[in-house]
Amino acid sequence: MNILEVKNLSFSYNKAKIIDDVNFKVSKGELFGIIGPNGSGKSTLLKLLSNIIKGEDGDIFLLRKELSQYRRKDLARVLAVLPQSTEIGFEFSVKEIVEMGRHPYLENWQGISQADKKVIDKALKLTNTISLADKLINSISGGERQRVLLARALVQEAELLLLDEPTSALDINYQLEIFELLSRLTREGTTIVVVLHDLNLASQYCDRLLLLNQGKVNTIGIPDEVITLNNIKDVYGCDVEVDNSGRRPYVKLVTSNE
Amino acid sequence: MEIKVKEISIIIILFILLILSIIVALSLGTVKIPIITGIKGGLTTIEQTIIYKIRLPRILLAALVGMALSTSGVVFQGIFKNVMADPYIIGVSSGASLGVSLAINFGLIYYWRGISSLALFAFLGGIITSFLVYSLAKTKGRIPTSTLLLSGIAVSFFLSSLVSLVMILDSGNLQKVFYWLMGSLANGSWQEVKMILPAIILGFLIVYFLADNLNILLLGEETAYYLGVEVERIKLLLLVAGSLLASMAVAVSGIIGFVGLVVPHVLRLILGPNHRILLPASALGGAILLIVTDTIARTILAPTELPVGIITALCGAPFFIYLLQKRKVKF
Structure with a gap:
């Protein structure tokens, strides 16, 4: 079943095409990665999928319904x-932040129910953040904070999860932890679209990849089809080695003074 | 978000303090009326008149004005996501006072069931200013303290000069308008109380109803959008309600600064940023602060009265400087 379907999507800013006739489908339970060099339009594409900016052309169907047809809370x-920027200037506790993820299910002033509490507890457990619940959001580390914000997204119990560089500011141990968690979520039926710049993380964890170049789709497919010597040279304009001996292709940098 | 026992206790304590401050303020003044006599019911006719006709309406007006200023401070701080926002600093008070001065100057004073057109003009001036400052201060979707303060001050100066200009053109009312501009409750009567009571209750209810949305807005507009908040509509409602509260205060008492800055700040340090609790606590705290400062204003140099705005500014401005010094403002 297709969760997400993008048809002929285009978007311009100051007359420059940022996204140019992009088409792809994401099916249920997939971990779908969007990669590409800086300025290729990755984040813009994610913003279009988030419905926070509107494309000038094309359609985005989520569960067979056009994005603009949804009411906000629905x-x-x-x-x-x-989103990528996660600055919070207020001293909310971790628990308060995660609880806000239930907002789409609550009327004004409706309290958190027992059922809501279960969802919240489950998300705290999954993200390993239970012990942080009573701490203030600005007193915890960057890795912990990213897990807390992921917990808030999980609490929304959404069919589709969009993540913009969720691990870019994190140490490798946290990067692994987050991606192991994302893999697990997709096995349980959640669909995830993630924007990444780390090609090896993308190759290791994503089921399929979309390689974006100057707003256009360069290649879509499984990592073996996308992470290739030619593709990387085409899009990034640099020479690399691609090691295909492992389970998934692995990109190695080639330095000139070797 | 849930409300904890500690938070309820603080609301109760504030409520008791409010009642106490009203009782003490009733007994103080040029004519001292001992509280004990009042409780025993041994008041003379003159003392009764002083209490019911003069002191009680003025104290209630002080409570309403304090509540309005403090609540609108919380609202503006939430919309602007900045603790330095306050109706006085962002110029909403100046806008409302320009509305009032223009109405006085052009003789546009009408009454409808005890509601003066001055309230309407104050509201118009206040809301136009809040929209203006908001759009001036916004850079790349954020409102940094520097642009907020600069655009607030610039707009405020401009509007204040217009007020002065209007005053000079209409020098007949000069002293009256001047005194009112410094912030004073000296003309407080039951009529003023009746005039602003419905508007302040309405404004507070709108804001309080949106407490959860206000909490989520603090996470940033983009995040609020992803969590299902209709950001633009909610912000518009909050700007209107915040301006309504601030301009009703200005309509009856002129410009009383810093109440909307100091009270929410102190209570946020104690209670945290959850608006379900911060809003009622700030309303009570603002009422108490203004009753106390107004009592000082009318007794400290008795029989001469000081405008209460001088007292709040004397305490509030150093506090503002202290906040700027700290800069790493905690919410």
Whole structure:
């Protein structure tokens, strides 16, 4: 079943095409990666999928319904987004932040129910953040904070999860932890679209990849089809080695003074 | 978000303090009326008149104005996501006072069931200013303290000069308008109380109803959008309600600064940023602060009265400087 379907999507800014006739489908339970060099339009594409900016052309169908047809709260029940900038200038506790993920299910002033509490506890457990629940959001480390924000997104119980560089500021141990968790979520039926710049993380964990170049789709497919010597040279304009001896292709940098 | 026992206790304590401050303020003044006599019911006719006709309406007006200023401070701090926002600093008070001065100057004073057109003009001036400052201060979707303060001050100066200009053109009312501009409750009567009571209750209810949305807005507009908040509509409602509260205060008492800055700040340090609790606590705290400062204003140099705005500014401005010094403002 297709969760997400993008048809002929285009977007311009100041007359420059940022996204140019992009087409792809994501099916249920997939971990779908969007990769490409800086300025290729990755983050813009994710913003279009999040419905926070509108494309000038084309359609985005989420669960067979056009994005703009959703009411705000209804959309937040099927689509959770974790944006890149996560600055919070207020001393909320971790628990308060995660609880806000239930907002799409609550009326004004409706309290958190026992059922809501179960969902929250489950998300705290999955992200390994139970012990942080009573701490203030600005007193924890960057890795912990990213896990907390992921917990908030999980609490939305959305069919589709969009993540923009969820691990870019994290140490490798946290990167692994987050991606192991994402893999597990997709096995349980959640669909995830993630923007990444780390080609090897993308190759290791994503089921399929979309390689974006100057707003256009260069290649879509499984990592073996996308992470190739020619593709990387085409899009990034640099020479690399691709090691295909492992389970998934692995990109090695070639330095000139070797 | 849930409300904890500690938070309820603080609301109760604030409520008791409010009642106490009202009782003490009733007994103080040029004519001292001992509280004990009042409780025993041994008041003379003159003392009764002083209490019911003069002191009680003024104290209630102080409570309403304090509540309005403090609540609108919380609202503006939430919308601007900045603790330095306050109706006085962002110029909403100046906008409302320009509305009032223009109405006085052009003789546009009408009454409808005890509601003066001055309230309407104050509201118009206040809301136009809040939209103006908001759009001036916004850079790349954020409102940094520097641009907020600069655009607030610039707009405020501009509007204040217009007020001065209007005053000079209409020098007949000069002293009256001048005194009112410094912030004073000296003209407080039951009529003023009746005039602003419905608007302040309405404004507070709108804001309080949106407490959860206000909490989520603090996470940033993009995140709020992803969590299902209709950001633009909620912000518009909050700007209107915040301006309504601040301009009703200005309509009856002129410009009383810093109440909306100091009270929410102190309570946020104690209670945290959850608006379900911060809003009622700030309303009570603002009422108490203004009753106390107004009592000082009318007794400290008795029989001469000071504008209460001088007292709040004397305490509030150093506090503002202290916040700027700390800069790493904690919410």
